Amino acid sequence: MTPQQAEQLRSLPAVGELLERRDVSEWCRTHARSSVLHALRAALHHARQRIRNGHAAEAREFTMDAIVATAKTRLESHHAPSLRPVINATGVVLHTGLGRAPLCPAAVRAVADAAGRYVNLEMDMETGERGHRTRHVAELLCDVTAAPAATVVNNNAAAVLLCMRALCDGREVIVSRGQLVEIGGSFRMPDVMTAGGVTLREVGTTNRTRIDDYSRAISDRTAALMRVHHSNFRMEGFVHEAAIEEIVECAHRHDLIAIDDVGSGALFDMAEIGLPHEPDVRRSITAGADIVCFSGDKLLGGPQSGIIVGRADLIARIESHPLMRTYRVDKLVLAALEATLRYWSDPQDAAVHVPTVRMIRERTESLAPRADRLHQLLADAMPDERFLISSDTSCAGGGSLPGEGLPSVVIRWQPSTESPNAAAAALRTADPPVVARVHDDAVCFDLRTIADHEFDPLSRAVASVCASGRSAGPIE
Template identity: 45%
Template sequence: MSRARVIPAVDLLLGHPEVQALTARHGAGPVRDALDAAIQGLRTALLAGDARDIVDRTDAEAALLARIAIAFATRRRAALQPVINATGVIIHTNLGRAPLGSGALAAMREVAAGYCTLEFDLASGQRGSRHALLDRSLREATGADSGLVTNNTAAAMTVALAALAAGREVIISRGELVEIGGGFRVPDILRMSGAVLREVGTTNRTRVADYAAAVSPRTGAILRVHPSNFRMAGFTDRPGLGDLAAMARRLEVPLLEDQGSGWLGLDLFDADAFPAETRALLADEPAVRASVRQGADVVGFSGDKLLGGPQCGILVGRQDLLDRIRAHPLMRAVRADKLTYAALDATLQAFTQGRAMSDVPVVRMLAEPAEAIEARATRLHDRLRDDHADVRLEGGWSTIGGGSAPGSAVATTLVSVGTDAADRLLARMRDGTPPVIARIVDDRVCADLRTVDPASDQVLADALTMALALR
């Protein structure tokens, strides 16, 4: 006999008090659709030999009622839901990139609850400019003459090129004509700004002389782009930023750098702030402060990557060039809002005041020693082992992600769960409250606690225990 015969008739289910209550709130049509979907899902599971806990019609009725209740509860969820990131990818673009620190969140709440001085000068009582709000904080954090904020880095580079090089040539190495994600490519940004692309060098080798030879009266700027989401190795050559800047100054051409990650630099931290392998990774990552010191005239970077702040695009550099960019009409189209300014200011101050290690979650994750993660993973392992036999600890690797430090790998300890259907376990974890996002390694579901707030360790344990129980 087919196990699906335990499913009750639709008419009987529609007459159930719980279903009638849902009908009164949501309407007959949506409830019937949800019920049909629940029945089809349960029938498929039963015929596949799953849902072993359902043995009679009473069990099936309870399961269906639970499924449609969950379906309507899901409809009431906010479009954006908080999740636990157990993937080990620190800057996870799909999960919102950098989580904000407590100082940034407090600053956002304070300005969001009422009015603020977004475009008002308290001293004069007259209208102010949001584009000058963080000038001092950005100067202190980067060492540049001036700074401004836009809504993302692509916008920042577009308005910078439009203000400084529209209708003129922008010289760029062929090896830096990269795609930055979401299908957006550097040549497209150049065209949108009104600048004319002038390629030099080859894909793997470009020298200072190639840039210099291309400079002409038509040149508006030289653009250097950090290849943030890939590495090129082997027979390659790329000029140092200092050498390129010296040539640009000699020929009186502005040098713009799309630095990308927003990493400010190791010089803001104590020598022992990071484990050795993490420090080595960060030492290889181009730093905003170093770019300014080496002579880049304008440096663009992201706020929500290694800076650990809100999504935004930041420009710092020479005062005269930043003034020209501020005055460009596109600035109104790409301006950031008050919450971004509040969160970014608090994040920058955490760095300049020596509090980033405790106040910026991305920095905390990078700095957490492998031993500390192993201890947390052991506690989670021991909790899960009480209910699930096939749980073990395994060595693994976390990564920075978000187009920052390509190829990065930081040692970690994974909590690895064996299951005959890893995809289904991941789905149950995503269906939980809160959803847990993990990854599969060698057909086992693995959780990396490096990207989990230690305050959420117990929540993660409860969520995993629940997902494992729903077999």
């Protein structure tokens, strides 16, 4: 150790000295004293390590002000929430990594009201007796799906697994080979069904399965015929799948249960509000499906949940199964789901008030003027940067409307001081974080998923990235 290093170590303040500062003592008003001490000690340790390693030559790096500044950064970083609001500029409406469906304002208010107070979750207020928590949404679900009964669990995979356990345990369930999908996170539908205690019986081929394939596979061990939503892919060309009406007729002819996993949660023919066709719940119920499962946080636009509708006797068996308690939803999910479902009594109301539906169906005619406003904001704030308005294609995401591109409008940014990939990475750590996509050597901000109130924060985030890029120098 050099004499200079020894002198620098001796000059470092003690923790007690730092605690006596007015600004540091103020920290203890908003943070636990132990957290403040930890931040101060960590800052001092960092300074000592830099001195011993010979990395720091300037004395100002070890002043009391510098140590306090380092400690403050550590303290704020430690107490910053891990789950943070993000600007979704990808154009993927149901972005699983970003939390899928943003809730409508009514659902947000309902969650806030329920979160901070007691609610009648499982109490019948007339009798004072214990009730069923799912009753808060069951009637609404029956109204919007035309099903006789309904219940809700915490996600659609849980809904499928619970149906297997409660209705088909120890027996066979027949599914088309072309529907044995793998969903996000490497979870495979055959594995979910096997975990539900059933033997999966595959029929047909990858691209063609006829109703006769189901009929020939039925035995005395068969409990149900099941259709599974393709989720995140679409087959085209020389393909055939049995319609839900055929599956229902075949199942009932053999006294079996017909189960339809429609996945995305389209409550009706989406063409009614200008969207591409998607298997819908009402058609399945009208066709006579005994059980229909779907997600609450996809096309429905509600909170993460798995919804099960169908025959009252089967729903009763599902709700009385011991696993129902392990998959039940809490008051916050029920509050958000109830508020969202109220808009679905009229699909046109849902198209206006439910953000997911509104974003998916928004046309380029309304995206273009919004793009003009954002472009002007960015160009005025950063005149040296190149921003262009361009046509592009976005998507619904979340396994909904697979293969259906949504014509969109984007702002293309070609950074002057760093590569598009580096700029996109810097945006993800900006304040606020912005998640954009990189396409054709440009950072693209898709207007489909950017709200008007996010224009200013997005502009500030881009400006901060530009400023840091300039300090690092231009691209070589």
